[in-house]
Structure formats: C-alpha cells, structure tokens
Amino acid sequence: xxxxxxxxxxxxxxxxxxxxxxxxxxxxxxxxxxxxxxxxxxxxxxxxxxxxxxxxxxxxxxxxxxxxxxxxxxxxxxxxxxxxxxxxxxxxxxxxxxxxxxxxxxxxxxxxxxxxxxxxxx
Amino acid sequence: xxxxxxxxxxxxxxxxxxxxxxxxxxxxxxxxxxxxxxxxxxxxxxxxxxxxxxxxxxxxxxxxxxxxxxxxxxxxxxxxxxxxxxxxxxxxxxxxxxxxxxxxxxxxxxxxxxxxxxxxxxxxxxxxxxxxxxxxxxxxxxxxxxxxxxxxxxxxxxxxxxxxxxxxxxxxxxxxxxxxxxxxxxxxxxxxxxxxxxxxxxxxxxxxxxxxxxxxxxxxxxxxxx
Numbered sequence: 001x002x003x004x005x006x007x008x009x010x011x012x013x014x015x016x017x018x019x020x021x022x023x024x025x026x027x028x029x030x031x032x033x034x035x036x037x038x039x040x041x042x043x044x045x046x047x048x049x050x051x052x053x054x055x056x057x058x059x060x061x062x063x064x065x066x067x068x069x070x071x072x073x074x075x076x077x078x079x080x081x082x083x084x085x086x087x088x089x090x091x092x093x094x095x096x097x098x099x100x101x102x103x104x105x106x107x108x109x110x111x112x113x114x115x116x117x118x119x120x121x122x
Numbered sequence: 123x124x125x126x127x128x129x130x131x132x133x134x135x136x137x138x139x140x141x142x143x144x145x146x147x148x149x150x151x152x153x154x155x156x157x158x159x160x161x162x163x164x165x166x167x168x169x170x171x172x173x174x175x176x177x178x179x180x181x182x183x184x185x186x187x188x189x190x191x192x193x194x195x196x197x198x199x200x201x202x203x204x205x206x207x208x209x210x211x212x213x214x215x216x217x218x219x220x221x222x223x224x225x226x227x228x229x230x231x232x233x234x235x236x237x238x239x240x241x242x243x244x245x246x247x248x249x250x251x252x253x254x255x256x257x258x259x260x261x262x263x264x265x266x267x268x269x270x271x272x273x274x275x276x277x278x279x280x281x282x283x284x285x286x287x288x289x290x291x292x293x294x295x296x297x298x299x300x301x302x303x304x305x306x307x308x309x310x311x312x313x314x315x316x317x318x319x320x321x322x323x324x325x326x327x328x329x330x331x332x333x334x335x336x337x338x339x340x341x342x343x344x345x346x347x348x
Contacts, residue, residue, distance in 0.1 A: 029196075029258065031196035031197060031258070031261050032261055034193060034197035035335075036200070037200075039200035052198065060198060060199065060201075060202065062195075063257070064159055064160040065138060065142040066188055066195055067192070068141065068142060068164055068188065069186065069189040070189060070274055071160065071161075071164035071271065071274050072168055072178070072181060073270065074275065075168055075178050076271070077271050080272060081272060087235070087239035088245075088275065088276055088279070089279065090235070091232055091276070093283060096253075096284055096311060097287070099306075099310040100288070100295070100310040102227040104220075104295060104297040104305070105295070105297075105302075107217075107219065107220035107306070108298075111299060
C-alpha cells in the first residue's frame with residue numbers, strides 16, 4: 001500500500017484513540033489506546049500488516065528521535081532534576097535488579113509448575 | 123536574521139534530526155551501549171541552545187511537531203506484538219504471571235522508596251512508570267501529573283542499568299531459562315534492555331519485546347488505582 005495511505009491509516013487510528021481518551025473519565029494515555037485499537041484491527045483481520053508495514057517500520061526504527069524534544073524539555077526542569085537526582089539514581093539502582101529477579105523467578109517457578117503438572121498427566 | 127531562523131518550526135525539527143543522526147554515527151563508531159543516540163542528541167540540542175543563547179520556546183515550535191510523532195510511534199508497536207503473537211500464545215501463562223509480578227513489584231517498590239525519600243507528587247508520578255518503555259511511561263506520567271522530562275531521565279538510567287548488568291543479574295540470581303531471562307530484561311529495562319536481550323539469543327530478544335508491551339499495559343491499568 002502507498003506510503004501516504006499508510007500514514008493516513010495510522011494517524012486516523014491515533015485520532016480515534018485521542019477521542020476515546022478524551023471521553024474516558026480516567027487518566028489513560030491516548031497512545032496506548034491507539035495501540036490497543038490497532039492491535040484489535042490487526043487481530044480482527046480488518047487491517048493487514050502490509051497496510052501499515054513501511055510506515056510502522058519507519059516510526060519504530062526512528063522512535064528514539066521523536067523523544068529528543070521531550071528530553072530537551074529537561075532545560076525547564078533542571079532545578080527539579082538537580083534537587084531530586086540522588087533519590088532518582090538510588091531508586092533506579094535499587095529497583096532495577098529487584099524487578100529483574102521478581103520477574104525471572106515468577107516465570108521460572110510458573111514454568112516448573114506447568115511442567116510438573118504435564119508430567120503428572122503423562 | 124538569526125531570529126528568523128530560530129523561530130521557524132524547521133529549526134527545532136532540523137536540530138532534532140541532525141543531532142540524532144550524529145548520535146547514531148557515534149554509537150556505530152564506538153559500539154558502546156552508553157553512547158546512546160537519544161542521550162547524545164538531547165545533550166547536543168541543549169548545548170546548541172545554551173551556547174547560542176536561543177530561547178527554549180523557539181526550539182519548542184519545531185520540537186512540538188517532532189514530539190507529535192510519539193503517539194503514532196507508540197501505536198504501531200501493536201504490529202510488533204501482533205507479529206510475536208505465536209510466541210506469546212505458546213508461553214501465555216508464564217508471560218502473564220511474570221509480567222504481572224514484575225510490573226506490580228516495580229510500582230510498589232518505587233512508590234515505597236519515593237515516600238521514604240519524601241519526594242513530592244509531581245516527581246513521584248514521574249518515577250512510578252520508570253520500568254516501562256518511554257512512550258508508555260511518558261503517557262502514564264503525564265496523565266497522572268508527573269514531569270515528562272524527569273520520567274525520561276529515570277527511564278534512560280533504568281534502561282542502561284538493565285542493558286549493561288543483565289548478564290550479571292542472570293548469574294547472581296540463578297536465572298537459567300531463556301524465556302525467564304528475556305521476560306525479566308524486558309520487564310525491568312524495556313527497549314534499551316531488549317537490545318541486550320537480542321544479543322543474548324533469539325528467544326531472549328522475542329520474550330523481552332513481548333514483556334515491553336505486556337508490562338506497559340499492566341502498568342497503565344495498575345497506575346489507575348494509585
């Protein structure tokens with residue numbers, strides 16, 4: 001499908017997502033609603049991967065570039081960042097290995113439980 | 123003349139793309155995880171604005187247009203999840219249990235530490251989703267009144283820790299299942315960690331990618347109750 005049509009499809013889904021987010025009484029990110037909408041359209045086969053493939057690949061491979069303005073926005077919050085830098089770093093260094101461990105072990109224990117159950121069935 | 127250039131929307135757009143391309147080039151040349159194109163681009167942009175004394179508002183005219191692409195870029199992650207649907211289905215229960223445990227633990231531990239350090243609400247809301255991928259984390263932070271720029275710093279720091287230390291974590295915590303390793307990397311350090319997971323193996327890479335999407339969704343929903 002032509003690149004202009006692909007851009008149109010993706011932006012239209014996002015526009016609907018923003019509309020739904022505005023209607024919801026709870027704080028739910030519009031981009032995530034658009035993601036769920038797009039997934040449902042793909043799962044229902046109303047959209048095929050080739051309808052949005054090139055546009056999607058362009059957006060995903062260059063995703064980091066779209067974050068540059070938000071990052072530069074730190075200029076306006078430099079004082080907040082400096083005031084909270086130590087706790088911020090402490091929180092990142094403490095929680096990251098813990099979240100890794102909790103996730104990995106939750107998965108390993110679940111997989112072992114499933115294997116045991118299957119072995120018993122055999 | 124200079125002002126005519128800097129107040130054009132094109133100024134912010136060109137600066138973002140230009141500095142990002144320099145960042146990509148530096149990473150390719152050095153091969154270092156820490157030489158992240160996004161970090162390099164942000165620092166270069168800030169440097170240009172400060173050195174030439176250009177107001178942030180001038181940059182933001184074009185910057186807002188680049189920023190607008192974030193929504194669509196997040197939405198098309200749906201295609202990635204759709205492409206990995208088969209892998210997701212074959213490990214459905216472990217994925218769901220692992221991502222739920224990891225996401226909830228992340229939220230709870232960050233919340234606890236924020237209270238312990240007596241951080242204010244805008245900073246706490248910014249830090250809560252720090253284990254999610256940037257677009258989802260920024261979305262959650264903003265819809266809860268957090269400062270997006272602070273979220274980005276925390277997300278990047280977390281991502282670097284995961285990407286650099288993931289093999290060490292696996293050794294210390296006796297993680298032997300590739301499926302568990304991949305999911306854990308994605309859950310604790312999102313897309314930056316996933317680059318490392320993909321280096322460790324195909325299963326690790328795919329599972330890490332799945333964890334980004336599933337943990338993102340779980341965190342969005344769980345954050346509603348905070």
